[in-house]
Amino acid sequence: MATRKTAAKPATKPAAKPNVSKDDLLHYYREMLLIRRFEEKAGQLYGMGLIGGFCHLYIGQEAVVVGLEAAAEDGDKRVTSYRDHGHMLACGMDPKGVMAELTGREGGYSKGKGGSMHMFSKEKHFYGGHGIVAAQVPIGAGLAFADKYLGNDRVTFTYFGDGAANQGQVYETYNMAELWDLPVVFVIENNQYAMGTSTKRSTKSPSYWERGAAYGIPGEEVDGMDVLAVKAAGEKAVAHCRSGKGPYILEIKTYRYRGHSMSDPAKYRTREEVQEMREKRDAIEHVRTMLLDGKHASEDDLKAIDKEIKEIVNEAAEFSKESPEPALEELYTDIYADVLPQGEAV
Amino acid sequence: MATEILMPALSPTMEEGTLAKWLVKEGDTVSSGDIMAEIETDKATMEFEAVDEGIVGKILIAEGTEGVKVNTPIAVLVEEGEDADAAPAPAAAPAEAAPAASEAAPAAPKAPVESADVSEPDIPEGTEMTTTTVREALRDAMAEEMRRDETVFLMGEEVAEYQGAYKISQGLMDEFTARRVIDTPITEHGFAGIGVGAAFGGLRPIVEFMTFNFAMQAMDQIVNSAAKTLYMSGGQMGCPIVFRGPNGAAARVGAQHSQDYAAWFMQIPGLKVVMPYSASDAKGLLKSAIRDPNPVIFLENEIMYGRSFEVPKLDDYTVPFGKARIWREGEDVTIVSFGIGMQYALAAADELAKEGVSAEVIDLRTLRPMDTATVIRSIQKTNRCVTVEEGFPQGSVGNYISSVIMQEAFDYLDAPVINCTGKDVPMPYAANLEKLALVTTKEVIDAVNAVTYR
Numbered sequence: 001m002a003t004r005k006t007a008a009k010p011a012t013k014p015a016a017k018p019n020v021s022k023d024d025l026l027h028y029y030r031e032m033l034l035i036r037r038f039e040e041k042a043g044q045l046y047g048m049g050l051i052g053g054f055c056h057l058y059i060g061q062e063a064v065v066v067g068l069e070a071a072a073e074d075g076d077k078r079v080t081s082y083r084d085h086g087h088m089l090a091c092g093m094d095p096k097g098v099m100a101e102l103t104g105r106e107g108g109y110s111k112g113k114g115g116s117m118h119m120f121s122k123e124k125h126f127y128g129g130h131g132i133v134a135a136q137v138p139i140g141a142g143l144a145f146a147d148k149y150l151g152n153d154r155v156t157f158t159y160f161g162d163g164a165a166n167q168g169q170v171y172e173t174y175n176m177a178e179l180w181d182l183p184v185v186f187v188i189e190n191n192q193y194a195m196g197t198s199t200k201r202s203t204k205s206p207s208y209w210e211r212g213a214a215y216g217i218p219g220e221e222v223d224g225m226d227v228l229a230v231k232a233a234g235e236k237a238v239a240h241c242r243s244g245k246g247p248y249i250l251e252i253k254t255y256r257y258r259g260h261s262m263s264d265p266a267k268y269r270t271r272e273e274v275q276e277m278r279e280k281r282d283a284i285e286h287v288r289t290m291l292l293d294g295k296h297a298s299e300d301d302l303k304a305i306d307k308e309i310k311e312i313v314n315e316a317a318e319f320s321k322e323s324p325e326p327a328l329e330e331l332y333t334d335i336y337a338d339v340l341p342q343g344e345a346v
Numbered sequence: 347m348a349t350e351i352l353m354p355a356l357s358p359t360m361e362e363g364t365l366a367k368w369l370v371k372e373g374d375t376v377s378s379g380d381i382m383a384e385i386e387t388d389k390a391t392m393e394f395e396a397v398d399e400g401i402v403g404k405i406l407i408a409e410g411t412e413g414v415k416v417n418t419p420i421a422v423l424v425e426e427g428e429d430a431d432a433a434p435a436p437a438a439a440p441a442e443a444a445p446a447a448s449e450a451a452p453a454a455p456k457a458p459v460e461s462a463d464v465s466e467p468d469i470p471e472g473t474e475m476t477t478t479t480v481r482e483a484l485r486d487a488m489a490e491e492m493r494r495d496e497t498v499f500l501m502g503e504e505v506a507e508y509q510g511a512y513k514i515s516q517g518l519m520d521e522f523t524a525r526r527v528i529d530t531p532i533t534e535h536g537f538a539g540i541g542v543g544a545a546f547g548g549l550r551p552i553v554e555f556m557t558f559n560f561a562m563q564a565m566d567q568i569v570n571s572a573a574k575t576l577y578m579s580g581g582q583m584g585c586p587i588v589f590r591g592p593n594g595a596a597a598r599v600g601a602q603h604s605q606d607y608a609a610w611f612m613q614i615p616g617l618k619v620v621m622p623y624s625a626s627d628a629k630g631l632l633k634s635a636i637r638d639p640n641p642v643i644f645l646e647n648e649i650m651y652g653r654s655f656e657v658p659k660l661d662d663y664t665v666p667f668g669k670a671r672i673w674r675e676g677e678d679v680t681i682v683s684f685g686i687g688m689q690y691a692l693a694a695a696d697e698l699a700k701e702g703v704s705a706e707v708i709d710l711r712t713l714r715p716m717d718t719a720t721v722i723r724s725i726q727k728t729n730r731c732v733t734v735e736e737g738f739p740q741g742s743v744g745n746y747i748s749s750v751i752m753q754e755a756f757d758y759l760d761a762p763v764i765n766c767t768g769k770d771v772p773m774p775y776a777a778n779l780e781k782l783a784l785v786t787t788k789e790v791i792d793a794v795n796a797v798t799y800r
Contacts, residue, residue, distance in 0.1 A: 077547070079543075108580070109579075109580065109582075110578055110579050110580035110582070111580035111581070112580075113577055113578060113580050114578040114579060114580060118578035118579070119579070120575070120578075120579035120582050120583045121582070122582055122583060127543070127546050127547075127583070128575070128578075128579075128583075129578075130571070131570070132566055132570050132571070135539065135566060135567060135570060135571055137539070138535070138536050138537070138538070138539025138540045138542070138543060138567065139539050139540075139542055139543035139546065139567075139571060140543060141539075141540050141543060142539060142540040142541060142542055142543015142544040142545070142546065142547060143543045143544070143546060143547040144543075144547075145540055145543065145544045145547070145549075146543070146544045146546075146547025146548050146549045147547065149499065149525070149544070149549060150497075150548065150549075168535065169535045169536050169539060172531075172533040172535055172536025172537075173536050173539065173540070175531055175533065175536070176530065176531065176533065176536055176537065176540060179531070333581065334576050334577045334579075334580060334581035335576065335577055335615050335616055336576070336616070336618070336640050337576055337581070337584040337639040337640055338639070339639055340584050340586055340639040341576070341579075341581055341582055341583060341584045341639075342546070342548070342582065342583055342584060343548075344497065344548060
C-alpha cells in the first residue's frame with residue numbers, strides 16, 4: 001500500500017501553478033480512487049445486507065485524507081470520527097481487513113467486534129475510529145501529548161467534522177493543546193452538513209478555523225476538493241507543529257456526495273446541489289484532468305489503474321464475505337488486558 | 347465587651363488543627379482583616395484574620411499546640427480599658443450543631459464475644475509497620491510508581507503548584523517536576539480525553555478528579571473511550587489509565603458534591619473499580635492500579651484522607667485486585683462493605699460483639715473484579731448477610747451482591763439479605779438532615795438484628 005514519501009517542508013505559499021511530479025499525481029489518483037471504489041462497494045454490500053448498523057461513506061471527501069497523508073511522515077499519528085474508512089485506507093491499512101470489519105468477520109481489523117466506526121491499527125498509527133462525535137479530539141491531543149512527553153518528533157492528525165466543531169470538548173482541547181504546545185493538527189473536515197443540519201442552521205460563526213484564534217491557535221481554510229492545496233496546507237501545518245510551535249487548525253472545505261449514513265434519504269439538500277459538486281468540483285476528476293492535460297498519463301494508462309483498483313476492491317469484498325464470523329468465544333475476550341497490547345512507550 | 351476568638355474550621359472536614367504561630371501578642375491592637383495567627387490543618391497552613399477590632403487581651407492557646415479542636419477559644423479580644431480576666435467566663439464550647447437522634451440503648455447485653463480481628467493477608471508475618479494516613483499512603487504509592495516507571499504522570503486540577511486540592515500530591519511536583527505533575531485548567535471532559543489519548547500513545551496517566559462529582563463531565567471519555575477500546579479494537583489497543591479522586595459524601599457540601607459513584611462505575615465492562623478503606627490497601631491497590639494495563643477507577647474518600655492506619659514498611663507493597671479482605675472473623679452474620687462503609691461495618695461489629703453477636707466483616711476492596719467467592723464462603727458459614735455502603739439504594743452495590751448470593755447460596759440463607767445504603771434523596775445541606783441521609787452504625791446493627799431475628 002501507500003508509502004509515505006513526502007517529507008515536511010518549511011511553510012510556503014502554494015504555488016499558483018502546482019509543481020508536482022507525475023509519480024505523486026498518479027499516487028494521489030490511485031489513493032483517491034481506491035477510497036471511492038471501496039466505499040461504492042461498501043454501499044453495495046450494505047444494500048445486500050452484508051454490512052449492518054451504521055455505515056458512513058467518505059465519497060466526495062477523498063482529497064482530504066490523501067492530501068494530508070502526503071504531508072505526513074512515518075510515525076505520525078491519526079485519529080478520526082466514525083466516517084473513517086478513507087482514513088484507514090489512506091494510511092495504508094489493508095482494504096481486506098477494513099472490509100471484513102464492515103461485514104463483522106473474524107478477518108476484520110477488530111475481529112468483527114468493532115464494526116465500521118471502531119477500528120484501530122497500532123502498526124499504521126491509526127488510533128480509531130470513534131463513534132462519539134468529537135470524543136476523538138481530546139484523544140488526538142493526548143496522543144500528541146504522549147509524543148511530546150516522550151520526546152518523539154511526531155505529529156498527530158486529529159480529524160473531525162463541522163458537526164463536531166460545535167462540541168464543548170473541542171474547545172477544552174484547543175485551550176490545553178495551545179497551552180502545552182502539543183504537536184497536533186486539528187483537521188476540520190467541513191462537508192457542510194452535520195448529519196442533516198447545514199452549517200447555516202447550526203452556527204452564526206461558520207468560519208470554524210477562526211475559532212482557534214480565541215486560544216491563540218493559527219489556522220486556515222483550505223479547498224478540500226484540491227488534493228494539492230490540501231497537501232500544501234498540510235505541510236505548512238506539520239512544519240508548524242514539528243517545530244514545537246504547538247497546534248494548527250486546517251478547516252478543509254469538502255463535500256460528501258452520499259447521505260450521512262446509509263439510511264439517510266438526504267432530503268435536506270437538493271439533488272442539483274450534489275450534482276453540481278460532482279460535475280464541477282470532483283477531486284478525483286481534478287487530478288485525472290491534470291494527469292491527462294499534463295500528458296503524464298493516457299486514457300489507457302488511467303483505465304489500467306481503474307482496473308487494478310477494482311480488483312483490489314473486489315478481492316477485499318470477496319475476503320469480507322468468505323472470512324468467517326468470529327468464534328463465539330470471542331464474546332468474552334478483549335474485555336481486560338493482561339499485558340498492554342500496544343506495548344510500552346517507545 | 348470582651349470577645350472570644352474561637353479555633354476556626356478551615357475546611358468542610360476539619361475537626362482540629364495546630365495553632366502554628368501567633369502573629370500578634372497580648373496588648374496588640376488589631377482591626378478586622380489583620381492576620382492574627384497561622385493555623386495548620388491536615389491539608390495546609392492557613393492565615394487566620396481578625397474579624398473584629400480590639401486589643402488582644404489574652405492568648406489562651408500557645409503557639410505550637412497541636413490537636414486544637416474547632417470552636418475552642420484561642421484568644422480573648424477586649425476593648426480599651428477592659429481587663430481580659432474580667433471577661434465573662436467562656437461560653438461552653440458550642441454544642442454539636444444538632445443532637446443526633448439518640449442511639450437506641452442496646453437490648454440487655456448477652457455475653458460478649460471475642461473480637462476476632464484478622465491480620466492483613468497480603469503482608470508477611472513480622473513486617474515492620476508505620477502509622478500512615480490514607481492521604482500519605484496515596485501520595486507514597488504515586489511517588490513509588492513514578493520513580494519506577496518514567497511513563498507514569500499525574501494530571502489534574504491543582505495537583506502541582508497547589509500540591510493537591512486535598513494535598514494528596516504534596517511534594518510530587520518538587521520531586522518529579524512540572525513535566526510529570528501537570529496542572530490542568532478546569533476542564534474535566536477535555537483532560538480526561540487527553541489522558542485517554544496519552545494512554546493510547548504509550549503513557550500511564552493518573553488523572554485526578556478534584557472529586558468524582560466532576561467526573562460526570564468526563565463520563566463519556568471514561569466509559570466510551572477508555573473502557574471499550576480494547577474490545578472494539580479486537581485486543582489491539584489498551585488504555586492503561588487511573589482515574590482517581592475523592593468520591594462520596596464529604597461533610598456539609600450539599601447534593602452536587604456528595605455522591606458515591608461506586609455502583610455506576612461498577613456496571614461497566616472494561617473498567618476496574620477500586621474503593622479502599624485502609625491506608626495500606628489505599629497504597630497497595632493504587633500501586634496495582636497504576637501498573638494495570640486497563641482503565642482503573644480509584645474511588646477515595648475525603649473523610650478517610652486524614653485517618654491513620656498501619657502500613658507495612660516494604661519496598662514494593664502491592665495488593666492484588668479481586669481479593670476481598672476479611673477484617674473480622676465471625677459466626678452469626680456476614681457484613682459486607684467497602685470504602686468508608688467499612689467504618690460503620692466495623693463499628694457495628696464491635697457493638698454487636700458486646701451483645702454476643704459474632705459478625706464476620708468483609709471488605710471487598712475492589713468492586714470490579716469483585717471477590718464474591720469470599721462472600722459466598724462466609725455466608726455458607728453464617729447464613730446471614732448485611733451489606734453496607736453510602737451510595738443510593740436503587741441499583742446499589744448491595745443489590746448486586748444480594749442477587750449473586752441468591753443465585754449461588756440461596757439454600758444457605760436463613761434470612762433475606764439487607765442492604766444498608768444512603769437514603770434515596772439528594773444529599774441535604776442541613777447538618778441534621780445530612781446525618782439522616784447517610785448510612786449509620788445503628789442501621790447496620792438494626793439490620794443485623796433483623797437478619798438474626800433478635
